[in-house]
């Protein structure tokens with residue numbers, strides 16, 4: 001059996017294209033679906049013949065031949081059914097995989113501002129959970145086109161061959177059941193939509209309870225949350241009942257309506273047998289065909305409802321099914337030297353909102369360390385983020401003479417390494433947290449961040465699992481693993497946002513020495529509250545509360561900024577080697 005190939009597709013927001021994409025599989029479904037549903041009619045026909053041959057006293061050998069033929073036909077018919085089912089499953093699996101691939105690709109190409117929006121993340125998680133429901137609807141539809149549509153046509157044609165009048169009179173109840181189902185579909189859609197919405201909300205609440213269990217527990221919120229959770233569950237149950245009851249409770253009613261024609265069949269057919277127009281076997285064949293057809297007709301009514309239900313899911317997925325995009329991974333960057341030049345840089349997170357930083361000017365080159373400091377919420381992290389080029393900025397950020405926004409996203413990722421404000425550890429091993437899935441020797445980088453001693457105490461060494469968000473590591477260990485990740489992916493420019501906030505002063509000093517010695521082919525931008533080592537770095541950017549910026553060497557800032565000199569002196573005089581003290585007197 002050939003392995004399923006998952007490939008992107010064109011116009012993924014048109015549902016019919018999923019059938020077009022699987023042309024070969026759909027062709028096989030058509031072949032097996034048609035042959036299964038056409039040959040099914042041979043079952044009741046041969047059953048009737050068998051009854052007649054017994055009733056009219058045919059020879060034993062001809063009865064046995066008929067019985068064998070009947071059994072063989074049923075066997076072949078079921079084999080065709082097996083293949084039809086197999087290829088329909090294959091179509092469903094492939095469609096589900098394609099939809100997931102297209103949604104995943106959409107996530108990969110969302111802008112950072114869109115991803116920052118919490119709602120986008122939630123909506124996409126829900127959309128992915130809707131894929132299965134939607135594909136299930138498509139599978140049912142494909143199945144029923146044959147098992148209901150083709151089969152009903154086959155039965156009706158055969159019944160017409162047996163008797164035109166009885167057929168026309170007995171099937172007039174079928175459209176009534178269908179019209180009733182059609183009328184109910186809007187109501188079913190409404191209830192189904194409400195149920196799906198509630199179900200996603202409950203999934204969010206569950207994720208939240210798991211992710212933030214510690215916070216809720218220590219704040220004594222768990223029992224209160226449990227009560228709320230039960231209320232939500234009850235509401236979900238209520239909506240589930242409304243959504244399902246109407247659809248399922250209607251099934252027997254559709255069934256009864258479609259079956260009403262049996263009265264006509266028995267009356268007119270029975271009369272025809274008495275008058276010698278039909279044999280008992282022909283009558284039995286006709287009754288079997290009518291019963292099967294009426295049963296299928298009532299299923300068709302249910303099919304309309306289930307297609308309606310899966311449309312709820314399709315509508316939720318559709319906005320995320322956009323054309324497949326491929327990230328450009330060609331790179332044209334200068335690896336021989338590094339020159340960063342920032343001129344009149346201003347930045348705001350949203351258009352029209354006030355600037356977080358204004359008119360920042362500085363230059364830096366390979367081998368330098370530039371410190372960024374300032375009071376709380378003065379925009380230190382924002383300056384680091386703006387240098388990544390992920391958001392639009394005003395002014396100029398040039399790397400090696402070329403504007404940052406003119407580099408491709410991939411080129412930027414190859415020029416700049418970044419350690420964010422939070423460690424953002426994955427629930428994985430130390431090794432995977434640092435390499436992010438690539439293969440490299442991390443021994444030296446672990447030494448550079450002074451983690452080698454910590455590692456010796458860990459039984460599983462680099463394969464130690466860090467727990468959810470690094471919970472099994474101390475704050476300082478988490479910070480150093482995150483720093484090691486940024487350094488392992490060493491680029492021309494390394495931006496480190498507060499890497500030492502959870503690290504003691506001695507370790508900080510050692511790491512700074514390692515950075516100076518082992519990363520002098522990069523330009524390092526070091527964002528920090530702690531100024532202890534700032535007298536050993538090349539230049540400092542001080543972001544003031546009034547959005548003015550002081551820029552210069554340590555000695556220049558000591559002279560020109562009262563704020564800088566006061567804090568530096570406080571951090572380096574009494575208690576200067578004490579972390580608690582430094583926190584109190586930090587900028």
Ligand SMILES: Nc1ncnc2c1ncn2[C@@H]1O[C@H](COP(=O)(O)OP(=O)(O)OP(=O)(O)O)[C@@H](O)[C@H]1O
Nearest residue numbers: 116349350356374375376377378379380381382383
């Ligand atoms: N993603 C964001 N969207 C909108 N506003 C933001 C975003 N990130 C930060 N801000 C705002 O920007 C301002 C500066 O925040 P930033 O984190 O850059 O300051 P900071 O100097 O690094 O702070 P701290 O000293 O507390 O680390 C704050 O008022 C904050 O609310």
